[in-house]
Amino acid sequence: MVADEDKVFKALADASRRQLLDRLYAKGGLTLGELCEAHDMSRQAVTKHLVLLEAANLVVTVKRGREKLHYLNAVPINEIYMRWIGKFERQRVQALFNLKQALKENDHEQA
Amino acid sequence: MSKPDLVYTTYIRTTPAKLWDAIINPEFTRQYWGSENVSDWKPGSKWAHVADDEQRTVRIVGRVLESVPPKRLVLSWADPDDENDLSRVTFEIETVDDLVRLNVIHGDFKPDSDMANKVSGGWPRVLSSLKSLLETNRPLWEGSACGKKPAAKADTAMAVAA
Numbered sequence: 001m002v003a004d005e006d007k008v009f010k011a012l013a014d015a016s017r018r019q020l021l022d023r024l025y026a027k028g029g030l031t032l033g034e035l036c037e038a039h040d041m042s043r044q045a046v047t048k049h050l051v052l053l054e055a056a057n058l059v060v061t062v063k064r065g066r067e068k069l070h071y072l073n074a075v076p077i078n079e080i081y082m083r084w085i086g087k088f089e090r091q092r093v094q095a096l097f098n099l100k101q102a103l104k105e106n107d108h109e110q111a
Numbered sequence: 112m113s114k115p116d117l118v119y120t121t122y123i124r125t126t127p128a129k130l131w132d133a134i135i136n137p138e139f140t141r142q143y144w145g146s147e148n149v150s151d152w153k154p155g156s157k158w159a160h161v162a163d164d165e166q167r168t169v170r171i172v173g174r175v176l177e178s179v180p181p182k183r184l185v186l187s188w189a190d191p192d193d194e195n196d197l198s199r200v201t202f203e204i205e206t207v208d209d210l211v212r213l214n215v216i217h218g219d220f221k222p223d224s225d226m227a228n229k230v231s232g233g234w235p236r237v238l239s240s241l242k243s244l245l246e247t248n249r250p251l252w253e254g255s256a257c258g259k260k261p262a263a264k265a266d267t268a269m270a271v272a273a
Contacts, residue, residue, distance in 0.1 A: 077235070
């Protein structure tokens with residue numbers, strides 16, 4: 001249950017698991033059933049991915065009655081971000097990210 | 112549940128007593144949060160999240176709803192400009208193996224509240240900075256460890272985060 005960085009990177013190194021995190025980012029507090037509905041994966045596959053995400057502390061769960069609700073826990077991702085992006089770089093990195101987003105949107109508009 | 116709660120967890124190499132102190136001690140909170148948590152921390156008392164500036168700007172206000180040191184602290188949480196927009200923050204501290212787990216649950220938002228959006232980016236930053244401070248004596252926040260004021264922009268981000 002103790003999260004470490006290797007677990008975080010391994011958990012993130014899979015498109016299906018990143019999709020599950022995207023889904024929980026958009027809406028927290030989903031049950032296993034709700035997570036399965038949105039994905040083209042079997043219940044067993046989703047369960048397996050969730051076990052890895054929980055072990056990496058990227059997903060945390062809360063019990064509400066008989067239901068288990070899943071939440072994205074962004075704390076380990078923030079630790080990775082803070083480790084390599086220094087305080088003075090943050091604004092520049094953000095500026096480049098904004099530029100990339102703006103150019104992408106521009107592309108979509110022209111297409 | 113009117114709106115889904117926000118739930119955050121971090122595992123910290125520390126003791127429950129030190130972690131409890133890090134949440135309620137203004138000296139500590141200033142270092143990793145950028146503002147001071149101020150209260151006598153008795154159930155029913157007021158608490159406030161106060162900026163470390165000359166104006167002592169109050170950023171968040173509320174009441175201590177439950178206080179069981181060093182295990183569980185429940186606070187009500189509101190912007191001082193809109194105290195009706197109340198929500199609730201629960202800190203749960205538990206020893207797991209040789210680490211201490213901190214759960215932060217922010218919920219019970221009012222149906223039309225924007226508070227969840229305001230704090231959802233901030234909590235991961237506050238909690239990873241808290242972990243860093245307790246484990247390495249260095250917060251992840253800019254400046255405050257060496258006594259400098261955070262840059263104006265970062266300060267605003269923290270106010271939103273808080």
